[in-house]
């Protein structure tokens with residue numbers, strides 16, 4: 001999404017939040033003509049990166065990162081989905097609000113975005129701590145695919161988050177099947193997929209995304225979780241991150257609808273930290289499987305090879321990596 005020069009400009013400004021640079025300074029850092037700097041700054045602003053210009057020059061203005069105006073950036077995105085944001089300063093869980101809106105007929109592309117969640121939900125009935133500074137949202141989709149595609153939609157969302165984080169920060173996240181995004185081996189993002197379905201028809205799907213961006217983390221979770229701010233040492237603009245996640249997700253979602261799942265699974269494999277590892281998979285009803293994570297299939301299911309040599313294709317489960325093993329190819 002970002003060109004090489006735009007990326008370099010943004011990464012340079014990001015290292016010095018709130019500090020002004022003249023056009024001349026920036027042109028010399030980038031090795032481009034001063035007349036082109038303004039063009040790159042405008043592009044970054046269109047994505048929601050809060051770059052302020054005054055007579056002193058340009059700066060990355062941390063205080064201007066405002067999720068309340070996210071809609072204005074999404075309006076200009078070249079996407080198939082038309083995103084419509086419901087911004088809430090505080091709510092119980094964006095999933096709850098999204099369920100209500102979806103039942104009332106909200107169109108796909110509706111995004112429920114909250115500054116703070118008081119009862120954020122994680123997978124397996126866990127709480128999801130959601131204080132100020134993070135990115136907590138739920139996207140409503142109405143895909144014309146059978147319910148077996150739900151895991152693939154989760155996988156597509158994880159890839160979209162990884163690509164957005166990579167675009168904006170230069171970090172290369174790792175994906176743990178099916179729904180965790182890790183940076184430096186700690187979780188920065190979780191995805192909660194919920195759906196309303198009847199027999200073989202999906203009425204709607206809710207993709208709930210929680211990204212630790214500039215927020216505090218619970219002390220108990222610090223060994224397993226981190227935030228982008230903690231890893232990079234500077235504030236990260238949430239509006240731009242949201243814009244980029246939704247841009248990438250739109251592209252991947254189109255591939256799912258067109259039944260080109262290999263585009264999604266191939267991108268997921270590139271970021272995977274799960275494949276080739278010996279894993280424990282915790283299934284519903286307290287069942288646990290142990291095996292080697294060999295691959296994911298065309299529906300995003302985990303292909304697990306058990307010690308008996310038998311393989312299983314799993315669509316749900318919580319994976320714990322035991323150790324890396326050499327992959328047989």
Ligand code: BTN
Pocket residue numbers: 092093094095117119120121122123124126128130135136137138179189190191192208209210211
């Ligand atoms: C997980 O357990 O890893 C999934 C966490 C999902 C959290 C997000 S935050 C936005 C949305 N609203 C919620 O209550 N949960 C999801």
